[in-house]
Amino acid sequence: DTAVSQTPKYLVTQMGNDKSIKCEQNLGHDTMYWYKQDSKKFLKIMFSYNNKELIINETVPNRFSPKSPDKAHLNLHINSLELGDSAVYFCASSQVMTSEAFFGQGTRLTVV
Amino acid sequence: ELKVEQNPLFLSMQEGKNYTIYCNYSTTSDRLYWYRQDPGKSLESLFVLLSNGAVKQEGRLMASLDTKARLSTLHITAAVHDLSATYFCAVDTSNSGYALNFGKGTSLLVTP
Numbered sequence: 001d002t003a004v005s006q007t008p009k010y011l012v013t014q015m016g017n018d019k020s021i022k023c024e025q026n027l028g029h030d031t032m033y034w035y036k037q038d039s040k041k042f043l044k045i046m047f048s049y050n051n052k053e054l055i056i057n058e059t060v061p062n063r064f065s066p067k068s069p070d071k072a073h074l075n076l077h078i079n080s081l082e083l084g085d086s087a088v089y090f091c092a093s094s095q096v097m098t099s100e101a102f103f104g105q106g107t108r109l110t111v112v
Numbered sequence: 113e114l115k116v117e118q119n120p121l122f123l124s125m126q127e128g129k130n131y132t133i134y135c136n137y138s139t140t141s142d143r144l145y146w147y148r149q150d151p152g153k154s155l156e157s158l159f160v161l162l163s164n165g166a167v168k169q170e171g172r173l174m175a176s177l178d179t180k181a182r183l184s185t186l187h188i189t190a191a192v193h194d195l196s197a198t199y200f201c202a203v204d205t206s207n208s209g210y211a212l213n214f215g216k217g218t219s220l221l222v223t224p
Contacts, residue, residue, distance in 0.1 A: 033211060041149075041198060041219075045211035056211050090155065100145055101212055103155040 003027050006091050006104035013081055014112055021076045021107045023091030030096055031055075032074040034066060037088040037106070046089075049074055081111045114139050116203050118215035125191050125222055133186040133218045135201035144177050144184045145212065147200045155200065159186075191222045 004025045013019050025032060033056075034046040047066040048056035054066070063079040074091060088108050092101040115138040125131050135144070143162055147155040159168045161177035161184060168175050172195065174187045184201055198219045202212040 031210075035212075041217050043155075043200065043202075043212075043214040043217075045213070048211045092155075100157050100160045102157065103147075105154045 002105075004091055004093055004102050004104040006089075006107050008107060009105060010108050010110075012110045012112065015081055015083060017081050018077070018079045019081060019109070020078070021089055021091075021109075023074045023076070023104055025072055025091075025093040025102070027093055027095075027102060029093035029102075030071060031094045032068065032071075033092040033094075033101060034074065034076050035090045035092060035103075037090060039087070043090070047074075047076075078109075081109075083111050085109060086111045114141075114203065114205055114213045116201060116213050116215040118199075118201055118218050121216055121218060123218055123220045125188075125220070127192055127222055127224055128190050130190065131188050133188070133199060133201075133220075135184040135186070135215055137182050137184075137201075137203045137213075139182075139203075139205055140179075141182075141203045141205045142179055143204055145202045145204075146175050146184070146186055147202065149198045149200065149217070151197075158199075188220075193222050193224070196220055196222045 006023045031050045033048045049068045052068045065077045068074045088106045090106045091104040094101045117136045146158040159175040164179040166177045172189045177184045198217045200217045202214045204210045
C-alpha cells in the first residue's frame with residue numbers, strides 16, 4: 001500500500017499547455033509539500049500545506065497553483081507551461097511540520 | 113538564507129573502503145535528515161537526527177550530528193556496490209516553515 005502516491009509518473013506536454021499533478025497520502029499526516037528537483041538533482045521546496053492551510057509559498061511563478069481539498073490530498077496545477085518547468089516534482093508528507101518527510105515517487109515533467 | 117553544503121559532491125570508492133560525507137549548515141537547527149536517492153527513484157529516509165550528539169547506525173551507514181559545529185557526517189564502513197546512490201542531507205528550521213532545505217547531494221559510486 002503506497003504511502004505517498006503521485007500521478008502521473010511521467011508527463012510530456014507542449015509549451016503553453018496547462019497540466020495538473022495529483023498527490024495523495026494515506027499516512028494520516030498533517031503536512032504536505034511540493035518539491036522541485038532540477039536536472040542537477042537539486043531539491044527545492046515550492047509549497048507547504050498544514051491542515052489544508054498554505055504555510056510556505058516560495059519564490060515560484062504564479063503559474064503554479066497548489067490546491068489541498070483535504071489533509072490527504074495536495075494537487076499542483078501549472079498554467080502556460082514553459083521549457084524551464086521541465087523537472088521532477090516530488091510530493092511529500094510529514095506527521096507535523098518538524099518531522100521527517102516521506103516522498104512520493106515523483107512526476108517527471110518534460111515540456112517540449 | 114539557510115545554506116546547506118555537502119562535500120564531496122562526487123565520490124568514487126572501492127568496495128571494502130571507508131569514507132565520510134560531510135554536511136554543514138548555516139543556521140541554528142536541531143534537526144537534520146539524511147536521504148538516499150537511487151537513479152530515477154524517490155527519496156528514501158535514512159536517518160533523522162534530532163539533537164546534539166545524536167548518532168544513528170543502520171548497516172554500513174552511521175550518521176552523527178553536532179549542532180554546535182552545525183555539522184553532520186554520514187560515515188560509510190566497508191562499502192559495497194549496493195550503496196551506490198545519491199545521498200542528501202537536509203535541515204529544517206522555523207524560518208523555512210519547517211520545510212526541508214537540502215544540500216546538493218553526494219553521488220556515490222562504489223566500484224569493485
